[in-house]
Amino acid sequence: MRLVIARCSVDYEGRLKAHLPLATRLLLVKADGSVLVHSDGGSYKPLNWMSPPATLRVIAAEGTQLDEGIVEQWTVQSAKTDDRLIVNIYEQLHDSSHELGIDPGLIKDGVEADLQRLLAEQIETLGPGFTLIRREYATAIGPVDILARDANGGTVAVELKRRGDIDGVEQLTRYLELLNRDPLLAPVRGVFAAQQIKPQARVLATDRGIDCLTLDYDAMRGVDDADSRLF
Amino acid sequence: MRLVIARCSVDYEGRLKAHLPLATRLLLVKADGSVLVHSDGGSYKPLNWMSPPATLRVIAAEGTQLDEGIVEQWTVQSAKTDDRLIVNIYEQLHDSSHELGIDPGLIKDGVEADLQRLLAEQIETLGPGFTLIRREYATAIGPVDILARDANGGTVAVELKRRGDIDGVEQLTRYLELLNRDPLLAPVRGVFAAQQIKPQARVLATDRGIDCLTLDYDAMRGVDDADSRLF
DNA sequence: GAGTACATCTCGATG
DNA sequence: CATCGAGGTGTACTC
Incomplete structure (x- = not known):
């Protein structure tokens, strides 16, 4: 350098x-x-x-x-x-x-992947009786962050963001459109989950019948730590 | 520093x-x-x-x-x-x-604004008989890049991107939805114009009845230069 | 390599 | 202040 x-x-x-x-x-x-x-x-x-x-x-x-x-x-x-x-x-x-050598690189914690792992583990955050179908459920137009089943056996697609913006609602809408063409899954409803959801995104989501869920990463991590201590 | x-x-x-x-x-x-x-x-x-x-x-x-x-x-x-x-x-x-002082800052040329100016000047790139209504046509959800009239007198909304991605198609779709509620403008059709259009974006646009147009910035700049030399 | 989505995005314009 | 859109986006990951 x-x-x-x-x-x-x-x-x-x-x-x-x-x-x-x-x-x-x-x-x-x-x-x-x-x-x-x-x-x-x-x-x-x-x-x-x-x-x-x-x-x-x-x-x-x-x-x-x-x-x-x-x-x-x-x-x-x-x-x-x-x-x-x-x-x-x-x-x-x-x-x-200056001679610096090769850098070992950055280790991150708290990105969307971590949030996704925690929500999958604590799937009842979405509501009582929810069960996980799978994370990163593959579709032709990209992976759905989380696919779950609600207490009534209905399918639920979850789009996860750190910051909930209009883009995320559009993304989830595309997934829902596709998933609802699959007779084995339909009807599929959507949940837009983020640490912070922008007002405009909330309005758009609600308008499209998509539920919004605000996540508390620290609380979820706290539960995770508590769980870890039990075992 | x-x-x-x-x-x-x-x-x-x-x-x-x-x-x-x-x-x-x-x-x-x-x-x-x-x-x-x-x-x-x-x-x-x-x-x-x-x-x-x-x-x-x-x-x-x-x-x-x-x-x-x-x-x-x-x-x-x-x-x-x-x-x-x-x-x-x-x-x-x-x-x-080291003492550096305050920097005078960067001067740019060739960003989306320049592309928009060129397309507005060369509006017949969209098709013969096209006329410009106006650039940055204001709507409640943001400005439409270019609003034009085609040879048949129909209104056309143009969304302009350097790179044509799905996001741009979504953006144009929202504008079209809004513009088509205005009886003075409706029916409004959409044109998605970009230097490069991603296949998935093209598929989505076509599926929604939106035309795609690939732009050649260098050629358009060339025409612009040629025009400038004439006057 | 191309395509897709995330990012401590950053940055600027605009209301 | 927030929101929205552009970026020479970069970066990681999948196909």
């Missing part, structure tokens, strides 16, 4: 064009040839970048470039597409390289 | 929990208190991070931490939420600080 602080201007050409006027920025060159251009604020997204795999070619400035104050030009070329990032460097204020 | 290369482990707790085992990484501390943890590969997304505004508190290790080899612990606390990032530093291999 190479870290350069420089006064520079940056141009990107590829899926779109983008230009960064002259200013002082961090240029981060990774081992795979990718380059990130960061300012001293904003979120984790760089101002501009080149995704790996890419190759960095550095050439000394000459002619009119020198007259404009450019000392060096970087061309970062994507190996797979014809995307290009061109960095004109006017002054280098810092330059250091 | 502060750049630190360190052997460290990182833990995030907030909307979810995430853990990074001990390894050598870049820690980037921005002026607004945000912190990015980068490895020497992958894309522009950090392994872990804290969004601004945030405050960084550094404390020297003590007791059992020292026994484990930790020399310093960073606590990055979000100012707005209770999200926290904890970095245990085992060894600092580099540490430098």
Whole structure:
């Protein structure tokens, strides 16, 4: 990894064009040839970048470039597409390289998959007498998060989200439409379950006869821990 | 901006929990208190991070931490939420600080807005005899990208995407449903226009009587340039 | 490799 | 403030 602080201007050409006027920025060159251009604020997204795999070619400035104050030009070329990032460097204020090695990677807990596992284990959260048919029930248009049976033996399709948005209701609607064509399953009703359900999504779901269920991940994890302690 | 290369482990707790085992990484501390943890590969997304505004508190290790080899612990606390990032530093291999100033920001060209402008100017791309009613036609549930009239005087709603996905078809379907309730406009038919249309999106659109149109941005830009040269 | 859905999505516009 | 839609989305997973 190479870290350069420089006064520079940056141009990107590829899926779109983008230009960064002259200013002082961090240029981060990774081992795979990718380059990130960061300012001293904003979120984790760089101002501009080149995704790996890419190759960095550095050439000394000459002619009119020198007259404009450019000392060096970087061309970062994507190996797979014809995307290009061109960095004109006017002054280098810092330059250091470091060996980092391969990263073991991130371990996550609390994503949708965890929520799904917990809800499947605690299926009666949906209502008394509910039983799990299966998680990730496969259909032609994608997997239904949870398929269950209610106390009356009716089939219930559950769409699970961390944040319940209109998109999720649309997704569940498509699944329900398909599932209800299957005479062995029909009638199938829907439950839209999320940690937080947006008002518009709730209105749309209710309008389509889909039940909404707000989930408390911490409480469900608490039950899970309590269960684990019993065995 | 502060750049630190360190052997460290990182833990995030907030909307979810995430853990990074001990390894050598870049820690980037921005002026607004945000912190990015980068490895020497992958894309522009950090392994872990804290969004601004945030405050960084550094404390020297003590007791059992020292026994484990930790020399310093960073606590990055979000100012707005209770999200926290904890970095245990085992060894600092580099540490430098730099004044960058405020960045003038990015200038873009070629995003959906440009595509929309071009299609509005070249409305006969939709078919001979088409005329533009207006761009960004406002409805209660959001703006329709382009509203046009076909050769027979029928109203046509166009949903425009760079990448045509199922979401876009759903969006257009909602607009069509609403527009067709307006007796002054009905019947309104739909056109789903994108640089690339995914097969499933095409199937769904066709199933709903929505026409699909694949756009060639470069060709349209070429026409635009040619037009410009004429006047 | 293509397609699909999730994301601590981020980011901007808009009401 | 929330909502909605775009993104050079990235990323993981399935087929």
